Amino acid sequence: MEKKPTEHFVRNLKLDTRLSGALFAVASIRDGGVSKNGKRYFSIRMGDKTGYRSGTIWLHEGSAQQEAAEVSKLELIKLGDVVRVRCLYEKFNNGWFKIDFAMGHQIDIVPAGGYDPADFLAVSPYDTKTQLKLLNDAIAKMQSEPLRTLCKSFLEDGKFIEQLAKAPGAQTQHHAYQGGLLDHILEVMQLCETCCTFHKDLDRDLLITGAFLHDIGKMRVYEYKESAIVIKDVDSLIGHLTLSHTMVGEKIRVLREKGVDFQEDLEMLLAHLILSHHGEEGGSAVRPKTPEAVALHHADNFDSQVAKEIGRMPDAGQ
Secondary structure (H helix, E strand, C coil): CCCCCCHHHHCCCCCCCCEEEEEEEEEEEEEEEEECCEEEEEEEEEEECCCCEEEEEEECCCCHHHHHHHHHHCCCCCCCCCCCEEEEEEEEEEEEEEEHHCCCCCCEEEECEEHHHHHHHCCCCHHHHHHHHHHHHHHHCCCCCCHHHHHHHHHHHHHHHHHHHCCCCCCCCCCCCCCCHHHHHHHHHHHHHHHHHHHCCHHHHHHHHHHHHHHHHHHCCCCCCCCCCEEHHHHHHCHHHHHHHHHHHHHHHHHHEEEEEEHHHHHHHHHHHHHHCHHHHCCCCCCCCCCCHHHHHHHHHHCCCCCHHHHHHHCCCC
């Protein structure tokens, strides 16, 4: 099993350097077709637990047989594969990694067992127990009995908490690491708490409940494949907003069967927060139409977009 040397982690890469034998996990790869200059290329995004970068793979020109062989080789590379590359690391229009077969560059799949998965799956920088305590403390402050009971029913579900502690917040864009979903939830909750200090007419309990539960469907969307976070078919067929709404609805039904008075109007308001939190431009079926839904939408978007941009930033000096 090969460990990545420190200098080969994305966070430590220096611009305008030649990489030889560096290992990276593939987040995406696709046939880009033919460039304006008539050269065939593939787009790739790859990285490790410290970050991901985009790049371009340029094929040989002039030989149809050689090009076909290179295309066949690249089409074998799948999301989650670890590859060994010889390439240039430099900033250009389409990313950072430049793999040009005409320059003797290479990209090859590394078989399972030939690398350490821990080099590629990032983990939350925060202590899980501390994060869960913060979540429990926020729920304990709720005055609304039905909302507090609903949230506690999730917190007291051992399987749910075990999955939440490990779930990523996304595949590559933001909070894309083990425990990322929990971190994102807490950050959105804190933003919503701050919003309530300025806008005291907001229903704090409803908003915090929405912040807690808005993305829990992601626990059913993502799974880990050795070196990468992969998306299950259920996301492309249903989506995590609908899954989150479904999971909450299932809990409310069980609570009602146990005698909890959870009003339908309250369930509808909570459902609206969950289903609208991406906004129409982000793919929600309905735009946020209540003050709490607007607040949640902007808190979620703020946290995810800032986290995404931080993840894209090269280190100082690159």
